[in-house]
Amino acid sequence: MIFIIDFDGTLATKDTVDALLEKFAPATWEAVESEWLAGRISAVECMQQQIRMIKADRITLESFFRDIQLDPHFDDFHQHVSQFATLAVVSDGLDHAIKVALQHNGLAHLPVHANQLHFLTDGTDISFPHINPSCNAGNGVCKCAVAQNYAATAGKPIVLVGDGKSDACLAHRADVVFAKGSLIDYCQQHHIPHYAFQTFADVLSVVKNWPIDAPKELAVS
Numbered sequence: 001m002i003f004i005i006d007f008d009g010t011l012a013t014k015d016t017v018d019a020l021l022e023k024f025a026p027a028t029w030e031a032v033e034s035e036w037l038a039g040r041i042s043a044v045e046c047m048q049q050q051i052r053m054i055k056a057d058r059i060t061l062e063s064f065f066r067d068i069q070l071d072p073h074f075d076d077f078h079q080h081v082s083q084f085a086t087l088a089v090v091s092d093g094l095d096h097a098i099k100v101a102l103q104h105n106g107l108a109h110l111p112v113h114a115n116q117l118h119f120l121t122d123g124t125d126i127s128f129p130h131i132n133p134s135c136n137a138g139n140g141v142c143k144c145a146v147a148q149n150y151a152a153t154a155g156k157p158i159v160l161v162g163d164g165k166s167d168a169c170l171a172h173r174a175d176v177v178f179a180k181g182s183l184i185d186y187c188q189q190h191h192i193p194h195y196a197f198q199t200f201a202d203v204l205s206v207v208k209n210w211p212i213d214a215p216k217e218l219a220v221s
């Protein structure tokens, strides 16, 4: 069994990339966001333009990353689930931000798959090692491709825990979906069975009822 855990808005209580831009980029980052929402640029172009607008050095940014707030219920969830499943943090955000935040919270052992953040002298750039041109979702990280790779070794079922746009492609293919935020609306619109949740305490309360010996079939109520 593999749990694919989203980061921004899911494991982290807020969106790290938005918080980063608000603090370290000129206000015009929101104009770039509007271009993307209007469909004039892709999600990847949007992110690239925005990350290049950040003006701060590595020390400042790493200190910001250490302050990222994680869901306080994640520890309990993680302790229970790691007895019988593989967990991976898969995010369309920034790998280094996630790794610093996880390390600061004693979670450095969790595998992270995300876009790559690069530090320049007084700014940042981004690259997309997990991009999948054949995925219609057009995200920097194709979560369905990462999940398929895990399922090949960790086995099924694939369980998705997420909250937003970057989770949509995998929501169609995962065996079980835990959704919060706009992912709930997306699942409803596309008739994808899902558990709605607010925190990892809600997710744990469902997972606690699963048989611990790697259930092959999980019914979603």
Ligand SMILES: [Mg+2]
Residues within 6 Å of the ligand: 006, 007, 008, 009, 010, 162, 163, 164
């Ligand atoms: Mg998210």
Ligand SMILES: [Zn+2]
Residues within 6 Å of the ligand: 132, 135, 136, 137, 142, 143, 144, 145, 169, 170
């Ligand atoms: Zn995809």
